[in-house]
Amino acid sequence: MKISINNLNFSYNGSFALKDINEHIETGEFTAFVGPNGSGKSTLLKCIDRILIPSKGEILFNDQNIKYYKREKIAKIIAYVPQNEGNIYPVTVFDAVLIGRKPYVNWAPSKNDFDKTAEVIEKLDLGDISLNEINKLSGGQRQRVYIARALAQEPKVLLLDEPTANLDLRHQLEVLELLQVLSENGITIIIAIHDLNMAIKFCSKFVMINEGEIFATGGKEIITSGNIEQLYGVKVKIIKEDGEMIIIPLNNKHKKISLAI
Amino acid sequence: MTTETTYLKYKAYVKRKTVFVIIITVLLLVFMITGLLFGSVKISLSDIISVLTGNGEKTYIQIIINIRLPRVLSAVLAGAALSVAGAAMQSILRNPLGSPFTLGISNAAAFGAAFAIIILGAGDTHSSVADSVILNNPYLVTVSAFAWSLVSTGIILFMAKYKSATPEVMILTGIVAGSLFAAGTTALQFFADDVELSSIVFWTFGDLGRASWRDFWFLLVVIIPSTIYFIKNRWNYNTLNTGDETAKSLGVNVEKVRTRGMIIASLSTAFAVSFFGIIAFVGLVVPHIVRRFIGGDERFLIPASVLFGAMFLLFSDTIARTIISPIVLPVGILTSFLGAPLFIYLLLKGMKRR
Ligand SMILES: Nc1ncnc2c1ncn2[C@@H]1O[C@H](COP(=O)(O)OP(=O)(O)OP(=O)(O)O)[C@@H](O)[C@H]1O
């Protein structure tokens, strides 16, 4: 499903705002939103899922404006994994994933719902802990539970806010590989991610966001040391090894942080 | 591990919850029969059966049909209503402190009763029976209690509306409104004479002995639909547990579910409290006990709280009637005595688990 964001504006009651966002994302694209803390990545993801309602502009999915859709209908199209949100009351991993079937469940889940749940639990390597309480899992295990829940939704568009933030190296690779496979199967994926090297390795499109505005957008060609320095105020060196780009941050000499207390 | 074994493991796990629900249902039925058996007049099980099947002695019919049966059924209804409302509030507000009591609804009802007794003059008849104070206009008291609980609910919802329904605002408003009403009751008591004072105190102890058949039918008409509403919304409450943003992305209209749930939970508890007085702790403690047994999945928590709450209040009331017989204690005293230590015990146990 392709996504067009036209002239989107959003503002919290305070000062921060997304300003005139225009972006087009093709079906099956694996897009990374990158940018400094507080630049508006999470806010934009939430606008796309209509968790936040933009004040101006529109978002089209396959040229349809979802503004007129019911929440339940949107939930069958878009799944979203927030940056930090958790259960209050303990439930098992299986139950936490099963809730992803909510948009399809009327009175009680069917056998198909249980099967789908078990399937994604296996896919994310959670089978052994499927009856553990999620409040007692490690941060990384819990993150995989949330991704599993989003997959149980069978979405056409998958939005993940820093999905690899708590994962060890192996699970980072596994999750991103899985997302890559999903995108190759036609699911449109957008992640917010801070690890530029991981983003370059897996994503096909990059949207650089700075202070609520799109700073640059495109393929790997926009990942330049110049852009990165402007975005983060950090000097980097980009080297090519076996055809892969690697970003190495350099010491930030001119901005020494004083450690005197 | 395969998909099939994961599913089967889960099914076995869920079966344990089903067994729990069946056990409480059986216990509830046992307690209902026990409730009919116990009392100052000894009536045997076979006599009860013959009364219930339409035969039996006249005095027994009088005692069973007009005194014990409405009392037992009212305990079931009130216990179920308070507990399911507590369970729903705890998930709607994403806060383990949610309950009709902590949100100030009980205090508002008590204020309403005091208001009717003192300002509207509903309680100035002298007591005629040795151990009871008779209100000359019990319905005025009930209506006033109900109206004031609605006022407290209204305050909560009004504040929530202006702060776009965040649970924190709702809880804090409830607590503050509750203490305001408690202060109001104290102020009213200051101007009361002895009889009015004892009427207020008497009303404040939740007592199921006030139940008549008419009250019962009133309650039934309100509590059955509200319970069905909560059971119907159990999936929505499961999504609320995951957080507001996730709930929205799962297709739930969070604000609507929250506001409606609060209104219905408040209405049904206001009803129960207005008829019976304050029955503390049931709404708070029962969902916590049930969660200990079967976990936080609202699909089971909501219906199990209905059954467990009914059983809990019925059990408490039967004890209250028999513990220092022939004196009948108001059940509200007993639930406080049972509930407070139980809650502390749960808290301590919960801390060890973390
Ligand atoms: N609920 C809110 N109310 C008001 N302001 C908010 C709210 N949420 C975020 N903001 C502000 O909006 C700006 C963008 O926040 P956002 O969470 O979108 O940033 P981000 O790019 O995801 O940052 P990070 O990399 O730290 O996750 C920040 O300045 C933040 O303070």
Ligand SMILES: [Mg+2]
């Ligand atoms: Mg963010």
